[in-house]
Amino acid sequence: MIPSIKIGSWNISLVDDHESPDRDVEVIFKQIPIDSWEPYREIAFNKEGVWKTQWRGHLIKRIDNEGPIILVDTGMGPGVHEHTGKTGQLFYNLKKQGVRATDITDVIITHSHGDHIGWCTDIAGNVLFPNAKYHVSKKDWDFYSDTNNKTNFPNPAFERAILPLRSHGVLELTEGTKYITPEVSIIPTNGHTPGHQCVSVQSGSLTAVITGDLFHNVAQVTEQTWCPIYDWDTKLSTKSRIDLMNKAHNLDWIICSGHLPTGTSIGKIIKLNKKFGWQSIT
Numbered sequence: 001m002i003p004s005i006k007i008g009s010w011n012i013s014l015v016d017d018h019e020s021p022d023r024d025v026e027v028i029f030k031q032i033p034i035d036s037w038e039p040y041r042e043i044a045f046n047k048e049g050v051w052k053t054q055w056r057g058h059l060i061k062r063i064d065n066e067g068p069i070i071l072v073d074t075g076m077g078p079g080v081h082e083h084t085g086k087t088g089q090l091f092y093n094l095k096k097q098g099v100r101a102t103d104i105t106d107v108i109i110t111h112s113h114g115d116h117i118g119w120c121t122d123i124a125g126n127v128l129f130p131n132a133k134y135h136v137s138k139k140d141w142d143f144y145s146d147t148n149n150k151t152n153f154p155n156p157a158f159e160r161a162i163l164p165l166r167s168h169g170v171l172e173l174t175e176g177t178k179y180i181t182p183e184v185s186i187i188p189t190n191g192h193t194p195g196h197q198c199v200s201v202q203s204g205s206l207t208a209v210i211t212g213d214l215f216h217n218v219a220q221v222t223e224q225t226w227c228p229i230y231d232w233d234t235k236l237s238t239k240s241r242i243d244l245m246n247k248a249h250n251l252d253w254i255i256c257s258g259h260l261p262t263g264t265s266i267g268k269i270i271k272l273n274k275k276f277g278w279q280s281i282t
């Protein structure tokens with residue numbers, strides 16, 4: 001069964017694409033001594049003691065099937081991927097939910113890293129969701145299309161998957177908060193990349209936020225200042241993480257995380273013994 005959650009008139013479901021190979025916290029969280037992971041060993045790693053991340057999108061669709069059909073992030077892409085030898089499963093997992101690529105009306109990109117934009121276009125640069133508008137943050141667009149940043153921040157995935165969107169006339173650059181519908185909005189949470197953004201679904205009495213790469217490992221719910229090497233500006237990413245997690249806790253929001261393992265990736269930020277923690281829902 002595909003994990004999903006109902007938020008008022010909407011349903012949010014996972015669209016898994018691809019599981020990462022084993023990831024090394026000492027490499028990815030370079031600043032964090034390995035001993036600091038000890039209290040999180042049981043939740044941060046799998047039964048084999050290994051950390052893996054899931055690459056995925058989220059599908060947002062009204063329960064009455066009216067209105068837009070929104071995909072947030074497009075995973076790692078068709079592949080075959082050299083680091084796993086596997087192909088991406090995003091199209092297959094959309095189909096399993098009765099959704100064709102042509103049904104998608106809006107693709108929202110939380111940020112322009114390769115594991116979030118893989119299925120935007122094919123190798124020839126043709127759009128893979130032909131009826132969709134692609135919402136990309138202007139800050140990410142400006143940064144990664146600036147040739148001066150190519151040396152320090154090379155991003156070939158952006159050049160392959162995002163740059164062609166403009167010539168196809170499907171690119172919508174977002175600045176600040178943007179409403180796709182009165183209940184679905186894009187909210188800026190910059191820092192992981194210059195224009196990192198989350199997606200909020202607010203309907204009835206519930207709010208859910210799809211958080212992209214606001215955090216990668218569940219330990220960061222408690223250790224909110226821990227940053228992976230992928231964060232472009234750690235001061236800004238930490239501020240965005242703390243702000244959103246505090247709000248989520250105070251307002252009882254549901255979080256749909258980008259990379260937590262399937263089955264535990266949707267949850268809430270709770271407080272236990274004065275510390276924040278993760279309580280998964282599904």
Ligand SMILES: [Zn+2]
Pocket residue numbers: 113115116212213258259
């Ligand atoms: Zn990511």
